[in-house]
Amino acid sequence: MIIELAKRRRTVREFRRDNFPVEKIVKAIEVAREAPSGINKQPWFFLIVGDGERKKEIREVAERYEKISFQRLRGELKEWLEKNSITWEKKFLEDAPYLVMVFSDARAPYSKESTWIAVGYFLLALEEEGLSTVTYTPPSHREIAKVVNAPKHYRLEVIMPVGYSKKETEKKERKKLNDIMAFEHF
Numbered sequence: 001m002i003i004e005l006a007k008r009r010r011t012v013r014e015f016r017r018d019n020f021p022v023e024k025i026v027k028a029i030e031v032a033r034e035a036p037s038g039i040n041k042q043p044w045f046f047l048i049v050g051d052g053e054r055k056k057e058i059r060e061v062a063e064r065y066e067k068i069s070f071q072r073l074r075g076e077l078k079e080w081l082e083k084n085s086i087t088w089e090k091k092f093l094e095d096a097p098y099l100v101m102v103f104s105d106a107r108a109p110y111s112k113e114s115t116w117i118a119v120g121y122f123l124l125a126l127e128e129e130g131l132s133t134v135t136y137t138p139p140s141h142r143e144i145a146k147v148v149n150a151p152k153h154y155r156l157e158v159i160m161p162v163g164y165s166k167k168e169t170e171k172k173e174r175k176k177l178n179d180i181m182a183f184e185h186f
Contacts, residue, residue: 002124005124005127005128006124006127007171008127008171009123009124009127009171010132010169010170010171010172011133011134011135011169011172012132012133012134012165012166012169013086013091013092013134014091014092014095014165014166014167015092015095015096015097015132015161015163015164015165015166016163016164016165016166017095017097017163018097018163018164019097020097020131020163020164022048022050022098024126024129024130024131025048025098025100025126025129025131025162026048027125027129028122028125028126028128028129028131029046029100029122029125030125031121031122031124031125032044032046032118032119032121032122032125033118034121035114035117035118035120035121036114036117037108037110037114037115037117037118038108038109038110038111038113038114039108039109039110041105041108041109041110041111041114042114042118043104043105043107043108043110043111043114043115044102044103044104044105044114044115044118044119045102045103045104045105045154046100046101046102046103046122047100047101047102047103047148047150048098048099048100049098049099049100049101049148050097050098050099052094054147054148055093055094055099056094057147058093058099058144058147058148058159059090059091059093059094061140061143061144061147062090062093062136062138062140062144062159063088063089063090064140065138065139065140065143066088066089066090066138066139066140067088068139069088069139070087070088090136092134092136092161093136093159093161095161095163096133096161096162096163097162097163098161098162098163099159099160099161099162100122100133100159100160100161100162101144101148101156101158101159101160102115102118102119102122102156102157102158102159102160103115103145103150103154103155103156103157104154104155104157105153105154106153106154106155107153111155112155112157115157116157119135119157119158119160122160123135126160126162130164131162131163131164132162132163132164132165133160133161133162133163134160134161135158135160136158136159136160136161137157137158137159138156138159141155141156141157142156144156144159
């Protein structure tokens with residue numbers, strides 16, 4: 001049942017190096033392609049990266065820009081990241097067996113929104129396959145797109161390292177249903 005998948009799914013930043021059949025990712029992409037999209041353009045593209053050298057290069061570019069971003073952080077976001085021990089280092093970009101880079105085709109209307117709906121489908125499909133991930137949105141999306149020779153009209157939306165969780169992580173508490181919905185008016 002989909003509610004059980006959604007309740008089980010959690011963010012993972014530490015991965016075992018155990019390999020698994022890439023077909024599990026392909027199955028999850030098959031689910032993602034069923035997502036709705038603006039005028040049915042299906043403006044998403046999923047790039048699977050498993051090569052260690054390529055993953056290392058992606059990590060190096062990401063961390064170079066993450067350092068700069070972290071120096072500029074202020075307020076609630078900075079406090080939350082510190083509290084959760086999240087730094088500019090993105091070890092998961094090398095540790096996970098695969099990276100799934102999701103691009104939106106900027107030529108399509110509602111490309112960003114449509115692509116993120118597909119990402120939501122993909123996340124639940126990974127959970128069904130017993131795989132874990134984190135939705136990492138790098139500040140250096142253009143520079144990382146160059147590493148994989150992405151066409152100019154593709155915008156990198158997210159990088160998802162995919163693998164088996166290194167340790168059991170707790171799902172962050174969700175808001176109560178009454179806090180996120182109402183009938184007829186606010």
